[in-house]
Amino acid sequence: MSYATEPVTLSLKAARERKGLSQRTLGAQAGVPQSHISRIEKGVVDLRLSSLVELARTLDLELMLVPRGKTAVVQAIIRDDDQRNIQSARGAAKILQHLENQIEALPGDVQSEIVIQKLQRWVRELMHFNLSADDLVQLQDVSAVMQEFQNDPCNLSAAGRAETRMSVLRNALADDVGASVMSGPRPAYRLDGDDHG
Amino acid sequence: MSYATEPVTLSLKAARERKGLSQRTLGAQAGVPQSHISRIEKGVVDLRLSSLVELARTLDLELMLVPRGKTAVVQAIIRDDDQRNIQSARGAAKILQHLENQIEALPGDVQSEIVIQKLQRWVRELMHFNLSADDLVQLQDVSAVMQEFQNDPCNLSAAGRAETRMSVLRNALADDVGASVMSGPRPAYRLDGDDHG
């Protein structure tokens, strides 16, 4: 297709993948058939403005007309935003992995405690979400609380607090955008307002 | 039409008007019939991405997908750019008006000099162009030279130098984008790379 439109459709696809959405779930959210999204990303069709805007919004993107002389600046801003979100996602993944390792390293009797079991469930479930910078901060809190517990394994109240915070975080995410935030098979990142709407 | 696309088509129209292009001349440059542009600006049609990109580029604009959280920053950048270009155009208009007044205030015999006549022609012709920040700087030079002449009206060489610079500026503009840069009836501004392409 027209080479001029390629950058747009490509960054549309990149955004979708960053958010870990499949063509089907994105289509469901935006009200567009999966087949159409496929053709758009492949550059087979010359999509209409309304479709473009619709898809962009679903991906937390806004279409803007930027003066030639300013494109470099804007692109730098966008790249920086992407970078930060990717870093957040990576950081979150790292913390979650660490938490899981900590739990698995616990003695058997402690591991069978209901609090610990629940905590483990939350950890595993959260690994399937795409986490933002805000979420990362909360995860770091949880990690700190867990450190307390690590220092004094007899006291289960710390673990309880960690479990509570974790469940709150997970439920907030689930409420937020519904099941659509669930990531696909590959490592998925998120691209949206880290700086307060 | 879909309310979601309105901001885009509106800023397209705004950009065209800033550049002082008629729907017809823009259409000629972008290879699109005037009737189509009218319908686009009126929001009657849901134009295709390729058309959008084509029109945008003709207007020195680039289509970009900006993360929600960053739209405010980007919009500030765009507004600032617009503002600077509008200021340039206003400044240029002011200088040209001043030059014309200066010439008309000259004694009849000096006014009939060929150099002065030519200079006056350039001034009047340039008033029909949309001038950028770069052009403004050159105009300021001319204005300074004219001040020399004002101080010593017997010495026509200063006027000659002013005339030369003026013609160079005009021809550069004419070469640049062809007759399409000629402004419409209303005060017209320009929106493009003030900072070296």
Add this chain to the structure above:
DNA sequence: ATTTTTGATAGACTTTTATATATCAGAAAA
């Protein structure tokens, strides 16, 4: 190993853009 998910692709059909060409009223310029 089996089930599920993902992206690509196809056919039939409707809706819409986009083009070419004209016309027209109102604003601006001569």
Add this chain to the structure above:
DNA sequence: TTTTCTGATATATAAAAGTCTATCAAAAAT
């Protein structure tokens, strides 16, 4: 005033987008 220019609008036609529905191979999860 008269001419020129601008934007809105109409019609007919060709060329696509967009939807619905389904299928399919490969990758991934169980």
